[in-house]
Amino acid sequence: MRAAVYRGVGRIEIEDVPRPAIGPGEILIAVEACGVCPTDIKKIQKGLLPAPRIFGHEMAGVVAEVGRGVIAFREGDRVVAHHHVPCGDCFYCDRGAFAQCAHYKRNGTTAGFEPSGGGFAEYVRAMDWIVERGILRIPDGVDFEEAAFVEPVNTCLKAVENTCLQADETALIVGQGPIGLILMQLARLRGAKTVVSDMLADRLDMGRRLGAERTVDASEDVPAAVRSWTDGRGADCAFLAAPGPVAFAQAVAATRPAGRVMVFSATSKGEKAEVELGLLCTSEKRILTAYSSSIDLQETSAQLVFQRKVRVKELITHRFSLEQTARAVEIAAQPCTGVLKAMIEIRGQREKA
Ligand SMILES: [Zn+2]
Ligand SMILES: [Zn+2]
Secondary structure, rough: EEEEEEEOOOOOEEOOOOOOOOOOOOOOEEEEEEOHHHHHHHHHHHHHOOEEOOOOOEEEEEEEEEOOOOOOOOOEEEEEEOOOOOOOHHHHOOOOHHHHHHHHHOOOEOOEEEEEOOOOOEEEEEEEHHHHHEEEEEOOOOOOOHHOOOHHHHHHHHHHHHOOOOOOOOOEEEEOOOHHHHHHHHHHOOOOOOEEEEOOOHHHHHHHHOOOEEEEEOOOOHHHHHHHHHOOEEEEEEOOOOOOOHHHHHHHHEEEEEEEEEEEEEEOOOOOOOOOOHHHHHHHHEEEEEEOOOOHHHHHHHHHHHHOOOOHHHEEEEEEEEEEEEHHHHHHHOOOOOOOEEEEOOOOOOOOO
């Protein structure tokens, strides 16, 4: 089968690799669509993990083969696959901190090499613990490319849950890339008022179109703008969905005293920002974090996508074939006008099973 293989810093090669063989309790999925996620991009461009490996974890496709003992799925089922599932039975799982479970950190889907998602390939193997708890059926009328958003929506929903955002609170979302646009929609679904910031005018337009009440150009004085809309207080909660120390400083400064700042999407080692502890402490602002998905939110996230309560299709600006994966990564890596989510569409390119 064909796969986009990561071969070293910034290098993706299209190669013929063996189709993964499955064992008892496992399934083979013919990938139809796989989102290009910023975490994949960072790993590829910064060489954060050793090569070779096949990335891509926001995937949806068709069950092509089922292993012995699998009764929940059959060939031809349309499914979306999570690549991480926690054990459910350790110190961290007991406390709901699933992303810190050692078992969760193991990647349960692979197209070959060190398991790394594997969605940038024609076929992906889902291991037994993923088949047990990490595969969801896609309802009729929902496209594969929409279903591929279940995982990113889950990660964003987890971030919103962690802030305990309340109806009638004001949420600032710093950054209106795909993740910021999903966070904004989720904040709205909780009844919060949303203010969004970005450097790019078309991203602010998209934010407005998807429901943001207010938009502010990130090159302007964002904290002042937010205060002017909140009786001088600032946002009850700010979500960081843009990289860099300036975005973080804006998020902190635009948050009201005793408000919350959700640090999201800062997933690379070495990412740093300065914070004035004296101000943070005396203003009682709380810095919160969230990373990766929560199995407890899997079903809710799927329903938000499947019922189109979170609009994801509009976020796709670029569709590429598997052969164009390197180009897709390159395009999606640079936030610029006209670029939001890139999707690898593998449909029609698959070898006969
Ligand atoms: Zn992702
Ligand atoms: Zn666990």
